Amino acid sequence: MQQKRNSTFIISVLCFGFAFLYVPIFYLIAYSFNSSKLVTVWGGFSTKWYGALLQNEQILEAALLSLRIAAISATFAVLFGTLAGLALARFRGFRGRTLFSGMITAPLVMPEVITGLSLLLLFISLEEFIGWPAGRGVSTITIAHITFSMAYVAVIIQGRLSGVDESLEEAATDLGAKPFRVLWDITLPIVSPAMISGWLLAFTMSLDDLVIASFVSGPGSSTLPMVIYSKVKLGVSPDINALATIIIGLVTVGVICAAVLMFRQENQRARDMQMAASE
Amino acid sequence: MSADTNMDTGLEMGKDAPLQSRGGLRQLGNRLQSQWKRLVIALPYLWLFIFFLVPFAIILKISLAEAIIARPPFTDLLEWTEGEFLPSIYVTLENFQYLLEDDLYWLSYLNSLKLATISTLLCLLVGYPMAYGIARSSQTMKNILLLLVILPFWTSFLLRVYAWMGILNTHGLLNNMLEVAWNIGMALGLTDAPFEPLQIMYTETALYIGIIYSYLPFMILPLYANLEKMDFQLHEAAQDLGSKPATVFLTVTLPLSMPGIIAGSLLVFIPATGEYVIPALLGEPDTLMIGRVLFDEFFVNRDWPVASSVAIALLVFLVVPMMVYQHFQSKAEVM
Numbered sequence: 001m002q003q004k005r006n007s008t009f010i011i012s013v014l015c016f017g018f019a020f021l022y023v024p025i026f027y028l029i030a031y032s033f034n035s036s037k038l039v040t041v042w043g044g045f046s047t048k049w050y051g052a053l054l055q056n057e058q059i060l061e062a063a064l065l066s067l068r069i070a071a072i073s074a075t076f077a078v079l080f081g082t083l084a085g086l087a088l089a090r091f092r093g094f095r096g097r098t099l100f101s102g103m104i105t106a107p108l109v110m111p112e113v114i115t116g117l118s119l120l121l122l123f124i125s126l127e128e129f130i131g132w133p134a135g136r137g138v139s140t141i142t143i144a145h146i147t148f149s150m151a152y153v154a155v156i157i158q159g160r161l162s163g164v165d166e167s168l169e170e171a172a173t174d175l176g177a178k179p180f181r182v183l184w185d186i187t188l189p190i191v192s193p194a195m196i197s198g199w200l201l202a203f204t205m206s207l208d209d210l211v212i213a214s215f216v217s218g219p220g221s222s223t224l225p226m227v228i229y230s231k232v233k234l235g236v237s238p239d240i241n242a243l244a245t246i247i248i249g250l251v252t253v254g255v256i257c258a259a260v261l262m263f264r265q266e267n268q269r270a271r272d273m274q275m276a277a278s279e
Numbered sequence: 280m281s282a283d284t285n286m287d288t289g290l291e292m293g294k295d296a297p298l299q300s301r302g303g304l305r306q307l308g309n310r311l312q313s314q315w316k317r318l319v320i321a322l323p324y325l326w327l328f329i330f331f332l333v334p335f336a337i338i339l340k341i342s343l344a345e346a347i348i349a350r351p352p353f354t355d356l357l358e359w360t361e362g363e364f365l366p367s368i369y370v371t372l373e374n375f376q377y378l379l380e381d382d383l384y385w386l387s388y389l390n391s392l393k394l395a396t397i398s399t400l401l402c403l404l405v406g407y408p409m410a411y412g413i414a415r416s417s418q419t420m421k422n423i424l425l426l427l428v429i430l431p432f433w434t435s436f437l438l439r440v441y442a443w444m445g446i447l448n449t450h451g452l453l454n455n456m457l458e459v460a461w462n463i464g465m466a467l468g469l470t471d472a473p474f475e476p477l478q479i480m481y482t483e484t485a486l487y488i489g490i491i492y493s494y495l496p497f498m499i500l501p502l503y504a505n506l507e508k509m510d511f512q513l514h515e516a517a518q519d520l521g522s523k524p525a526t527v528f529l530t531v532t533l534p535l536s537m538p539g540i541i542a543g544s545l546l547v548f549i550p551a552t553g554e555y556v557i558p559a560l561l562g563e564p565d566t567l568m569i570g571r572v573l574f575d576e577f578f579v580n581r582d583w584p585v586a587s588s589v590a591i592a593l594l595v596f597l598v599v600p601m602m603v604y605q606h607f608q609s610k611a612e613v614m
Contacts, residue, residue, distance in 0.1 A: 006412050006415055006416065009408070010408050010411060010412040010415075011412065013405065013408035013409060013412065014408070014409055014412045014413070014424070016405075017405055017406075017408075017409045017495070018409075018424075018427060020405070020492065020495075021427070021428070021431050021492070021495065021496075022427075022431070023446070024439055024442035024443055024446060024492070025431060025434070025439065025442065027442055027445060027446055027452055028438065028439075028441075028442045028445075031445065038450075041450075041455075079322075080322060080323040080326055081323070083319050083320070083322055083323045084323035084324075084327075086319055087316075087319050087320045087323070091316055091319075091320070094316070094320060096324070100320070100324055100327075101605070101608075102605055103324075103327040103328070103331050103332060104327070105601075105604065105605045105608050106331070106601060106605070107331060108546075109545065109546065109549040109550060109597075109600075109601055109604055110549075110601075111549065111550055111552060111553020111554070111570060111593065111597070112550070112553065112555065112570075113553050113555055113570045113573050113574060113590070113593075114338075114553060114573075114590050114593060114594060117338065117573065117577060117586060117587070117590050118334030118335055118337065118338050118590070119330065119334055121334060121337045121338055121341060121583075121587070122329075122330065122333060122334040122337055124351060125337055128351065143330060144330075146326070146330075147326070147327070147330040147331055150323065150326070150327075154323070179315050179316075180315060183315075204433050207435070208435050208436050208437070210436075210437055210556055211555050211556065211574075225435070225437050228435075228437055228438065228441070229437060229556070232437070232441045232444070232560065233559075233560070235444075236441070236444050236445045236448070240438070240441065241445075243438075244434075244435065244438040244441070244442070247434060247435055247438065248434050248438075251430070251433045251434045252430065254433075255426065255429065255430055255433055256426070259422070259426050263422065
């Protein structure tokens with residue numbers, strides 16, 4: 001294990017890299033407690049920007065709207081994405097598989113402006129031909145978010161399934177279980193941790209999306225990133241720092257909880273395997 | 280469980296044919312069971328077909344139309360005249376010709392490609408040693424460092440870009456700190472010139488910082504996934520046989536990590552090419568980037584056909600890297 005030591009060069013790059021990643025985040029947090037109106041001058045500790053944030057109805061409304069869209073789209077993205085990941089990992093050859101896997105990987109790298117424009121044009125054409133969706137708003141943003149985040153969920157599920165070999169499912173089938181039962185009792189429990197992380201990823205990506213939402217939203221349906229963007233475009237403002245701190249706090253707690261849970265589960269599984277092997 | 284329900288329906292149907300209908304229902308059930316694969320595929324397939332594939336067909340269609348002042352603001356490709364069986368087709372390549380003739384579009388494509396290429400290389404330069412370091416840490420350290428890479432990725436991208444506005448401003452954090460250092464230097468008699476704040480905000484430098492900052496995790500994660508699986512005994516073997524560390528890196532590590540390098544680079548390069556938010560917030564006000572040109576063409580000039588053809592042209596530029604990515608992705612599937 002002596003070879004496993006990192007050189008000074010590697011360690012210094014790691015330090016520099018993580019500093020680069022975290023200085024802006026600490027900056028946001030520190031200056032959200034700054035009493036000065038000037039975002040760049042330290043004027044003493046204060047929590048007044050949090051108060052100002054709570055009174056800003058525009059931001060609060062947008063935050064609620066964004067949370068709603070994120071919850072709905074993440075749920076549907078997990079549904080479709082799990083099915084897609086299952087199909088990609090477990091069904092070897094079916095007609096149109098290449099197209100299917102292409103449609104799963106393309107949204108991962110597609111520039112947002114293209115996805116946004118293409119969906120907007122689709123919605124406009126649909127409205128013209130079948131009268132739905134009437135105007136654009138929450139529903140069109142939700143559909144757009146489902147479309148790009150289900151691809152991420154599918155990739156996560158596929159990754160999880162390809163790490164587990166099919167012997168359990170085969171054994172259940174050999175013992176006479178019907179495909180639905182195998183899916184419900186064997187496959188779903190295997191992928192459920194991946195479904196949870198997929199949901200969380202889809203949720204945050206929906207909450208984070210600015211470009212696609214700007215394309216497909218309508219009047220009166222401004223999401224949180226759209227409101228933040230229009231504020232930030234005019235320059236830095238301290239209540240946005242307060243908002244950022246709240247978001248960072250929530251995400252940190254969430255990610256750490258998820259990591260601890262997963263870590264424990266992983267350990268539990270390792271222990272179970274050992275027990276099973278020793279018996 | 281299913282036998283019970285079969286029984287109930289069988290009884291409902293009358294006592295004469297319970298057996299037969301039970302058999303029928305079971306057959307239906309079996310048929311459903313054998314079709315279930317198709318059901319699993321159909322739902323996501325249909326969704327992606329309608330909301331991902333069809334939209335591209337529509338973009339293509341509109342890029343071949345002419346702009347008019349109407350709702351919607353473009354001409355129909357097909358025109359049905361009375362008494363004729365087939366419609367006449369109006370297709371124009373004018374929009375693409377316009378893209379070729381106007382320098383603005385060429386410059387923004389080239390500028391976007393240049394920006395994306397340099398950002399990718401810089402990300403690789405910082406990300407590779409980081410991924411390598413993480414992959415060679417102890418198990419606990421690995422988990423912590425990975426968590427630290429992923430954490431910023433989960434917080435709002437927009438807010439993290441916004442943070443750089445506060446740092447890089449003329450009177451921002453960086454300049455404030457430099458000024459303090461400068462004043463100390465002045466007090467020590469090292470210099471007597473007054474402090475000049477660095478003009479980084481709204482320049483290309485700020486744009487690079489923003490892009491590298493936002494996309495660095497996308498580079499680190501695939502590289503880490505690749506390096507983590509690498510068998511470091513190979514290195515020991517090479518070293519034992521007398522290779523210098525640099526030689527080992529160039530002849531063993533680097534070639535073996537190629538798939539990770541390619542996946543990470545494409546994950547940075549492709550989205551960076553079409554980036555809109557970072558140049559809008561941190562870059563020069565008139566940075567020519569294709570994402571911005573497309574956005575403005577659609578929302579400011581309201582020229583849908585030209586915006587669509589800009590999108591198609593951008594796709595043509597990106598289709599090769601995308602297919603390479605897809606190729607590596609499906610290769611990873613098999614492994």
